[in-house]
Amino acid sequence: MDISQILFYALSAMALGSAIMVVISRNPVHSVLWLIVTFFAISGHYILMNAQFLGIVNLIVYAGAIMVLFLFVIMLMNLNAEAEPQKNKWLKLAGVVAGGCLLLVMVAALKQAEVKGQIAILGTGDIGLIKNLGQALFTDYVVPFEISSVLFLSAMVGAVVIGKK
Amino acid sequence: MLIERYIYLAIALFCIGIVGVLARRNAIIIFMCIELMLNAVNLLLVAFSKMHYAAGVAKNATAGIDGQIFVFFIMVVAAAEVSVGLAIIVMMYRNTHSVDVNFLNRLKH
């Protein structure tokens, strides 16, 4: 087992564990922090696959900007474990069972997937580099890129309008 | 690395997200779980991108790059979505002094 495989399993375990913690934490602030850990683990995966640009963006945008925003809102509302609304025990169980079933069915469906046995190469490959991604983004995908900037603008306006009410 | 392992990982993350959405009442936690599901998909897209790169690099030096571009766009949309979504949650809190989604049962009427 070489170093990249060890890293893969370690990062996977970290991602899954912290994701579970996000769901089961009673305190919303803890949930946010565990989610940040999850994002770090996913960024680690990206870097393992040599998708450096996405790894960095994931950290900056998700773990940095978005999660800070979440934290900010939670603290603004002064939420804590005591104020946390709790669901009916049976409904919780139903949710877990439904999610578990979905997991089971999807894994079972994968048994017949045709991609099985193919390799996603780790470490090497330069498509994830900023240079190559930028090249594709500003040539083939320039129109969606510009449209996404309009989307941002409208989201910004929307957020301001809703917040001002 | 075998692609199935990434798929299993992504499915597991996605399902954890779903369980979170189903089992929690706090709007912010539900929102975070949705983000978690989005990230599971992102991870899978990158893994597939590398898979296609491995399969097609001999013919095309940038094979599989579309997957990563898509991940980029998903992040863009997610960021926009979060800004609006959090604004809505803040407004809801201002009206009901709670983030419990069960308070919002207007759909019934």
Next chain:
Amino acid sequence: MNNVLHLVWLVPFFPLVGFLINGLLRKQLSKPLISIIGSGMVLASFIVSVLLFTEVKNGNTYVANLFDFISYGNLSIPFAFQIDQLSSLFLLIITGVGFLIHVYSAAYMNEERNEHYGRYFCYLNLFVFSMLLLVLGANYVIMFIGWEGVGLCSYLLIGYWFKNTEYNNAAKKAFIMNRIGDLGFLIAIFWIIAKLGTVTYTTTDGAGVFDLYKNLTRVDYIGITMLLFVGATGKSAQIPLYTWLPDAMAGPTPVSALIHAATMVTAGIYMIARSNILYTMAPETQSVVAAIGLATALFAATIAIKQNDIKKVLAYSTVSQLGYMFLGLGVGAYTGAVFHVMTHAFFKALLFLGAGSVIHAMHHEQDIRKMGGLAKKLPITHITFLIGCIAIAGIPPFSGFFSKDEILAFAYAKDPMYYYLGVAGAAMTAFYMFRLYATTFRGTFRGTEEQKHHLHESPAAMTIPLVVLAILAAVGGLIGIPESIMPDAHKLEQFLDPIFAQSNEIKMAALPEHHTEINLMVISVALALVMIIFAWVKYSKKPELKEPAGFGKVLADKWYIDELYNFAIVKPLQWLAKFMNSFFEKKVVDGIVNGVGRLVNYTSRQVRLLQSGLVGNYVLLMVLSMLALFIVKFFIQK
């Protein structure tokens, strides 16, 4: 191809125009105009028919494809008219006799109010149109359209005086009896389509029913011909569906003459003559046809002996004569049957019109016991009626002799038993016809003084058709003089030969030796003469006035067949309907209908609970649905 034959579409076209004009404008047009349009259109058809006949006589036949009627998959049913020997002969009978009866009707119906007068002529024209469609159609479907059309017109005309409930019931009875037969005909058509994929009689490229008949199995032959015969028993009033025809006398007398004697009731004979090849291939069915025909001929004749209503006697006589035609078809004497259709059209139309003239003079009195001694007061009617009676009794050289004896001769060749029974029926025919004649025209008048005062000969519009028909009834038989009397004189057989050529190739119906045939004729004529003299002597002086008793009562009450049908079929049906109404309708049907309503009500009450307004529940349902979709997609749908 000769141009005249292209005009075939004009033949049914004229009566259709007459129907539309009289039907739509019956309140605006005056009576003379209505009768001129009604009769003129049929006359125009008759003229075209004569033109066509002269062409066909030269050996030309023609199939006119007017348009595609039904075209679906491999099945193609064109709206086509076929003009050949058989159909042109029927055209002449229908339009010729039809025209005379139209003229007669113009005077006979003159007492009716204007719009009813128009209604009468519009029905009559529609009938002629349907009948022409029936005989002209180049496939079974067109024939069926005409077949249903004449059934409808028959219903409308029997119930012409619709304010009388009894007449309406008679109309309904005729229609329902016909429907039973029509069902058989319809199933036969479906059977032919299923087996051969076509209903066209014959085509130039050999793809018609009569070209492909060899593809059928023995079961098909018997099944199809039996079902067609069921249709024929309905329309042509044979056992067991004959009971409607005597009741159909509720209609105006000219209608009885045209529809219920001369034309419509012979549709069954036309159909079987048209399908002769199928019947030749099914000897079992032929035996059934012959047996039913003979039974009907005898059975109806016995009833006719004791009837006192002038029209009822003629009605049972018609049933009996139709039985002879079926006997002819059954023993393979197709030409004889068609010949008898023709002569019967002449003398039976004559007799009915004569009866109509008598009824007209007697102010709608139909009971012969109240007549008598009319010979002096109605001279033309008397003479023509006598000619009709002689013709139907089968005295040479009147027409009925030739056609009836041709059928009887073929019957003898098939089985002497058929002949003996047939001759017995013929003797009865002579007896009851002359009983009718003697009671009506001989002796002394037995009606009221007022009726006696008003007795008068009918107007010219009624007597001229009588005279024309009397001449035809007298000499019409001369086109079919049998070989045994004069060689090579059977013009009708030579004319119709192409129609029956296929059947004759397979099995030529045999005639007995010439001297035997002449002996047979002598026997039957002698028997008929004896019966005529017996009836004349018996009823001229002392008509049978009292109610019949004993066996005579059974005959007078028509063997109680109507009562039997009423008891065996109508009553159980009514009981079943009552049961259905009280139990099935109330409990089962209403239960299902109301149950559906209650079920929807209940389930919607339950399903409503799903709409909780809680986002969590919605998401849970979404996930479960997703799960279901996955399971279906990956594990079930393989």
